[in-house]
Amino acid sequence: MRIALLLLTGLLSFGAQAAPLPLATFDRSHWPEQLDSPTLFDVASRAEILAFAQALHASEALDEPALAARLGLKQVNLASIDKVRQRLWQQLWRNYDLAQQSCEQDASFCYVIDGVAELRRQAATFEVAADSFYAGWTALSRSFHERYLNELLRKAALFPQTASEVERFSDLERDGNELNDRLFMLTFDAGPGAGTAALADYLRRQKLGATFFVLGNSLQTRRDKTSLADLRALYKGQCVGIQGWQYRSHGQWQDWQGSVMRSQARVQADLPDQYVPLFRPPYGQRRADSQGFFQGQGLQVVLWNIDAQDQGALSAEQSAQRVLTLMLLWRRGMIQFHDAQSKAQEAVAWLLGQTSQSGIGWEDCRQFAGKS
Structure with a gap:
């Protein structure tokens, strides 16, 4: 009966949504000024x-x-x-x-x-x-x-039948709009992945601290293949939040609470110096009535207002150009990249080069999380 209900829900959801819309991309070379x-x-x-x-x-x-x-x-x-x-x-x-x-x-x-x-x-x-x-x-x-x-x-x-980052369920959720003007924050989802090591090393060389939202199973696999020391070196100088045990909707998953608690325990144990009490829901999907649970776990839900769309067909530069255009539009915010994508580092490097003299700033990840 439960399986039939899930299948019916999925079919109804599919029937309500057609093919994905074309992504917004913009070639910044058509803007005539640096x-x-x-x-x-x-x-x-x-x-x-x-x-x-x-x-x-x-x-x-x-x-x-x-x-x-x-x-x-x-x-x-x-x-x-x-x-x-x-x-x-x-x-x-x-x-x-x-x-x-x-x-x-x-x-x-x-x-x-x-x-x-x-x-x-x-x-x-x-x-x-x-x-x-x-x-x-x-x-x-x-x-x-x-x-x-x-x-x-x-x-x-x-929304709200399919939750996303487009709207908050409460003022306790954060999406980057609470930052000061011209202030932005780099975040990376669904890691650790193929591009994490090079990206984290690049950020350290730039003296930047970003928040990496990790998956519990990916973190455990990485530790088992390398070592705990290597894992801690990987995220040295960065902040590590959680994204659940697996990258799947925490709005529909029956075991979503277990997913959050297992990944939280894993990161707190393995990366106590880098851990920050922030949860990013995969796809932005979370339950409308979940705020009490997150408060009980000492977690804040962190969404985003600037997405790179770098997990798909866009090139690194196309993703970066999209991000820069949205930075100009929103003037502050939480930027979502995916460090499982090797192109994330290239996109971030392009972005830093284009904005180095523009008067913007980068929010310190520990300060954002309230961790000194």
């Missing part, structure tokens, strides 16, 4: 904010059938979509207000905007002249933001 000063970071940030706001505004004209068709779904949760849209508008206004503080130094993409209502009006008419210095950026940026918005709205349309 981000070699805080002011130029703000110029690019204002441009991306306005472009995304335009896509968001246009999407609000779609009725439910048109929106479902655009998102490749049979039905959508309009209440969830509206809630996410309202939050996005507030974040866009906050970010634009921060980005316009440098308008006296460079007035590109500066308009008289003093709140969400004015931002919405500006978004409705936003355009870049054909002979503008930024004309080559316009069409490709529009495509990127329409695709990226589709990614967010699709997740919102399925």
Whole structure:
């Protein structure tokens, strides 16, 4: 009976979702300026904010059938979509207000905007002249933001039946939006894997500390094949959170609590100096009523607001370019890479090179976790 119910649930879920939407990617070479000063970071940030706001505004004209068709779904949760849209508008206004503080130094993409209502009006008419210095950026940026918005709205349309990082279940969950302006944090999922050693060594050489969310079974396999000393050397100077015993949905798995507790015990025992009490749910999927359990375990749920999509077909540079565009849009946040992918190091190196003079900062992983 239980197996039949699970199969039925899976079929219903499959029936509600069609093929994956095209991923948002953007070739940053079409932006005509290097981000070699805080002011130029703000110029690019204002441009991306306005472009995304335009896509968001246009999407609000779609009725439910048109929106479902655009998102490749049979039905959508309009209440969830509206809630996410309202939050996005507030974040866009906050970010634009921060980005316009440098308008006296460079007035590109500066308009008289003093709140969400004015931002919405500006978004409705936003355009870049054909002979503008930024004309080559316009069409490709529009495509990127329409695709990226589709990614967010699709997740919102399925929330909370299918949980994801698009929305928090409580204020106790963290997703990077609580960081200060221009402050970002590197995180890596689903390790340890093929790329972990080289990546961790690279980060140490850059004097950066990231949070690696590890799988209990992968960590145990790594220790058994090498040694406990090698395992501790692998993550030296880094922070290690947990992602469960296996990479599978902790929203549907009957043994999700056991998965969390086993992986927590494994990391605390093997990596006591690197362990931080943070849990990242695979796929962002966790139960709506799970907060009490995580509090009881002394864990915080950590999501993300900037995803590299590096676990699929994107190249390292494409992933990094996507991340940089989203950094300009959100101006703060939790960046999700996957260290099981060997291309993660290449992507991070590209990203650091592009932002080295832009005035951004990198959050210390121990400080974020509240561990001195």
